[in-house]
Amino acid sequence: MIKFENVSKTYDGNELFALKNIQLHIEKGEFVFLVGPSGAGKSTFLRLILKDFDPSDGKILLNEINTKTLKKAEVQRLRRRMGVVFQDFKLLEGKTVFENVAFAMEVLRRDSKTIRKRVLQVLEIVGLDGMAERYPVAMSGGERQRVAIARAIINGPDILICDEPTGNLDPRTSFGIMKLLENINKFGTTIVMATHDKQVVDAFNKRVIILDRGLVKGDRQGGYFY
Amino acid sequence: MIKFENVSKTYDGNELFALKNIQLHIEKGEFVFLVGPSGAGKSTFLRLILKDFDPSDGKILLNEINTKTLKKAEVQRLRRRMGVVFQDFKLLEGKTVFENVAFAMEVLRRDSKTIRKRVLQVLEIVGLDGMAERYPVAMSGGERQRVAIARAIINGPDILICDEPTGNLDPRTSFGIMKLLENINKFGTTIVMATHDKQVVDAFNKRVIILDRGLVKGDRQGGYFY
Amino acid sequence: MRTFFNFFRDAYHNIKRNTLMSTASIASVVAALIIMGIILILAINVNYVVKQVEESLEMKIYLSDNIADERVSEIGEFIKATPHVATVEYLSKEKALEEFASWFGENEDKLLQGYAQNGNPLPRSYVVKVDDAAYLENIYDTVMAQEGVTDVVYGKEYVDVLLRFNRAINMVSFVIVVILSLVSLFTIYNTIKLTIYARRDDVEIMKYVGASNAYIQMPFIIEGSVLGLIGAGAAILLIRGAYTMILGMMQVNAALPLSTTLAPFGMVIYQIAIYFLIYGFVIGAAGSLISVSKFLRTSR
Amino acid sequence: MRTFFNFFRDAYHNIKRNTLMSTASIASVVAALIIMGIILILAINVNYVVKQVEESLEMKIYLSDNIADERVSEIGEFIKATPHVATVEYLSKEKALEEFASWFGENEDKLLQGYAQNGNPLPRSYVVKVDDAAYLENIYDTVMAQEGVTDVVYGKEYVDVLLRFNRAINMVSFVIVVILSLVSLFTIYNTIKLTIYARRDDVEIMKYVGASNAYIQMPFIIEGSVLGLIGAGAAILLIRGAYTMILGMMQVNAALPLSTTLAPFGMVIYQIAIYFLIYGFVIGAAGSLISVSKFLRTSR
Numbered sequence A, B: 001m002i003k004f005e006n007v008s009k010t011y012d013g014n015e016l017f018a019l020k021n022i023q024l025h026i027e028k029g030e031f032v033f034l035v036g037p038s039g040a041g042k043s044t045f046l047r048l049i050l051k052d053f054d055p056s057d058g059k060i061l062l063n064e065i066n067t068k069t070l071k072k073a074e075v076q077r078l079r080r081r082m083g084v085v086f087q088d089f090k091l092l093e094g095k096t097v098f099e100n101v102a103f104a105m106e107v108l109r110r111d112s113k114t115i116r117k118r119v120l121q122v123l124e125i126v127g128l129d130g131m132a133e134r135y136p137v138a139m140s141g142g143e144r145q146r147v148a149i150a151r152a153i154i155n156g157p158d159i160l161i162c163d164e165p166t167g168n169l170d171p172r173t174s175f176g177i178m179k180l181l182e183n184i185n186k187f188g189t190t191i192v193m194a195t196h197d198k199q200v201v202d203a204f205n206k207r208v209i210i211l212d213r214g215l216v217k218g219d220r221q222g223g224y225f226y
Numbered sequence C, D: 001m002r003t004f005f006n007f008f009r010d011a012y013h014n015i016k017r018n019t020l021m022s023t024a025s026i027a028s029v030v031a032a033l034i035i036m037g038i039i040l041i042l043a044i045n046v047n048y049v050v051k052q053v054e055e056s057l058e059m060k061i062y063l064s065d066n067i068a069d070e071r072v073s074e075i076g077e078f079i080k081a082t083p084h085v086a087t088v089e090y091l092s093k094e095k096a097l098e099e100f101a102s103w104f105g106e107n108e109d110k111l112l113q114g115y116a117q118n119g120n121p122l123p124r125s126y127v128v129k130v131d132d133a134a135y136l137e138n139i140y141d142t143v144m145a146q147e148g149v150t151d152v153v154y155g156k157e158y159v160d161v162l163l164r165f166n167r168a169i170n171m172v173s174f175v176i177v178v179i180l181s182l183v184s185l186f187t188i189y190n191t192i193k194l195t196i197y198a199r200r201d202d203v204e205i206m207k208y209v210g211a212s213n214a215y216i217q218m219p220f221i222i223e224g225s226v227l228g229l230i231g232a233g234a235a236i237l238l239i240r241g242a243y244t245m246i247l248g249m250m251q252v253n254a255a256l257p258l259s260t261t262l263a264p265f266g267m268v269i270y271q272i273a274i275y276f277l278i279y280g281f282v283i284g285a286a287g288s289l290i291s292v293s294k295f296l297r298t299s300r
């Protein structure tokens, strides 16, 4: 489903490789942890899948389609089938929690009754019941992170990309969220998740890709070995 | 040094208590972990020390002075003797890493040669050597977090307040940063640090204050018991 | 289905939430329209005054004493038939003398006496008014060519200065209108750009969720046009107020002949109002569309 | 020690980095100054033209035929001594008749003949020019009271209209200047507010580090004044360009008498320039100071 073919990425004004010659294949329905030290290239890896930018070299195939060749409208359609939790959350500060989550569904042109029902459901699942009308500024770090998670999962995406989705959560809440993601994964969603959380990686026996300074340093089953 | 006397805090538009009747004393030179679930009131606790806002009820004494009575200029002087790492980093996006760290020293009117030397030193300590001229947007999550840490410690503050300073760092880097903080603490800086990182709390045998829904649920030595 | 209602609700909320941004946008529309309104009203007023002056201009056509009365009427008919001639009045020798003599106070009798003995030296004439001073020279040429016409007098220098003045005013105000329009447009465009810049994160996030360009642009465009309309409304009220105030001041200061020339605008303001609303709407919508589209193109 | 140099370096970097914000601020200063510049130049030009018209006005003072020549010179001296009288010219009976007769084409001889027999009916007169049309009425009253003066003629209606017109123009342009100045000030203030709003995070962060208000304000103030100066410079160049262009257009279109009345501003522009630079500096610095101080007060 997600194929990295000899992918390299360098940023403007930074001669170092954020990623270098990555050769990888993530199957449909897989749950993959992406681990590695700070600055290893994890976020870069995820943003490439999202086509936030194109690789400097090599190509990325999503369902055998080179993402580089996608037109604007196709990128939009692709993203509607993806859910993303960003490392810095990226919430709309001017909208309430409800609106923040709802607008991901509005983009799919769902009717407002369905939207209302589903949003409240999902907010409850991530433990934010009763906070629908709050604005992001009026929330704690972990609460904001959960809004981002709710938005990412609400459309039942084909691919779920999570960048440190539990970085601001206590172990118990983290565990709950991980269970939720595992469940979503069981219903067919492919999940790629960058994390530093040793406890989480150790507890869920999944494929672990280890990045270090832009290189794949390991790719095996279970355990935070970095 | 830091005394909470029956402190309560509610936010506008939120009838729940973020903190309720907190009674606490943190001695000079202590190293305190603040743990608890998401939304427990940890960030609120830290922001009260910083006099980001005043308590709704009760009072906070810093060196026996009620922070509520402080005048603007006194608050400024107080903050210059404090270092803060925010949960969302709060870096100046328009300034380079160097400038971000340097300006905390400029506020103290140090001469530019001293500033230059010291900033580069501190950046090396947090593992960001060679990134001085980068802008925050061009950095990974963990790298930004370390800029924030560098800025917080550069003036050798009396009090160091850290809100999840290792949330975006891999275990190894986290450990390095924790060692650094422990060192700073040994030279007399009082440290109050909110964290979710069980590994960290368990590894460093410090006083642990457990918050839950605005209440102190525990206050003991060592271990992430929440 | 996301309905238009939602977009409007969002626009309403956004305007309320971003008071600063909204005021700034409205302010720049108001500023632009006030400037244009003032220039418009001034230009119309100046043209109005100039027109009045033009219409009061007289041309005198002196006739030879040696032509028959038939020829005199013939020339009268000819003048009447000349284009742009508004009114024609005949002045007989006697009438001319009377008028002329009345200029001299104590010497009037002496003067009339002189003429009674020597014959009236004043010629017959036609007094002509035109509807457009620009044609005076043409008329001069045609009439002068008529047999029996000895002289045509119309204060050529005065008319020339007036026409040039008029042309200069038109040109200067045209240049000013163009410059100020550009200035105001630029200001509005800048303000909208700033407000969208301040919300660039919103746009970015929407793109990440796969929102179509139309979906992203729509709220900005609606918001822009609503702000533009509000600005236009405010400008209309302000201009009306200022206009009324100026009229009031003029009536207090003196019974000016000018105050009457301003009056008809009590009506014109309603015509201006419609253009203003259209302008506000278009500039708001188009400004937002251009800014946000540009932003969409340049960002990923 | 943080030196002033650092502040300027920061201002320079900020201006370069925030191109959008900087352009917007500069643009609104330019807009304001262009508007004021145009109004200023227009007002000065109108006054200039009105002055010229006023100075060309003539007042005729007719003298009785029954007074001695000594009295005539006496009156002449008196007129010369009257305030605001610029020039006085004596017109003898013969000269008056000559001038008068020259108005009649083919009947000139007949006319002169008539007078030769009946005595010259035209009175002696003084032709007076004044330096300010507003005093014509005063002068009329004083001179009219002199013995031997039969009549004083100066186109009262014409002068009245002119004076009222002048007063109206002054009043209208004063109102317009006030309105437009407020509009421009508001725009500039808004723009600066927007740019500071866009950097509110910076201010917040600086406060967390314990920066003093002065430290926080300084870069904004320096930046604001630099932007104001740049804007003023741009406005000066633009107005000079436009002015030159208009002069050029006028010379192409026709040898206008007006183009000469515009000329002196080639000099005046340098005076305007100084005021503009001061204005840009002050408005930029003060606008920034007010906005950022307000922001500092309202935020924690």
Ligand SMILES: Nc1ncnc2c1ncn2[C@@H]1O[C@H](COP(=O)(O)OP(=O)(O)OP(=O)(O)O)[C@@H](O)[C@H]1O
Pocket (backbone or CB within 6 Å): A011, A012, A013, A014, A017, A018, A036, A037, A038, A039, A040, A041, A042, A043, A044, A045, A087, B137, B138, B139, B140, B141, B142, B143, B168, B169, B170
């Ligand atoms: N926009 C950019 N311009 C230049 N360099 C960049 C940019 N973004 C990231 N980098 C660099 O690329 C490298 C990889 O960054 P990336 O964000 O992928 O790391 P990461 O694995 O997500 O780290 P973390 O765990 O700290 O979030 C880092 O060294 C970073 O400094």
Ligand SMILES: Nc1ncnc2c1ncn2[C@@H]1O[C@H](COP(=O)(O)OP(=O)(O)OP(=O)(O)O)[C@@H](O)[C@H]1O
Pocket (backbone or CB within 6 Å): A137, A138, A139, A140, A141, A142, A143, A168, A169, A170, B011, B012, B013, B014, B017, B018, B036, B037, B038, B039, B040, B041, B042, B043, B044, B045, B087
């Ligand atoms: N500005 C605000 N307005 C209203 N409620 C707020 C505001 N800030 C925080 N809260 C609420 O106060 C409670 C405590 O927030 P706080 O940020 O202190 O939690 P925290 O312990 O830091 O959580 P986390 O670990 O998720 O960062 C939360 O329930 C939060 O929703």
Ligand SMILES: [Mg+2]
Pocket (backbone or CB within 6 Å): A042, A043, A044, A087, A163, B140, B141, B142
């Ligand atoms: Mg990252």
Ligand SMILES: [Mg+2]
Pocket (backbone or CB within 6 Å): A140, A141, A142, B042, B043, B044, B087, B163
């Ligand atoms: Mg927190």
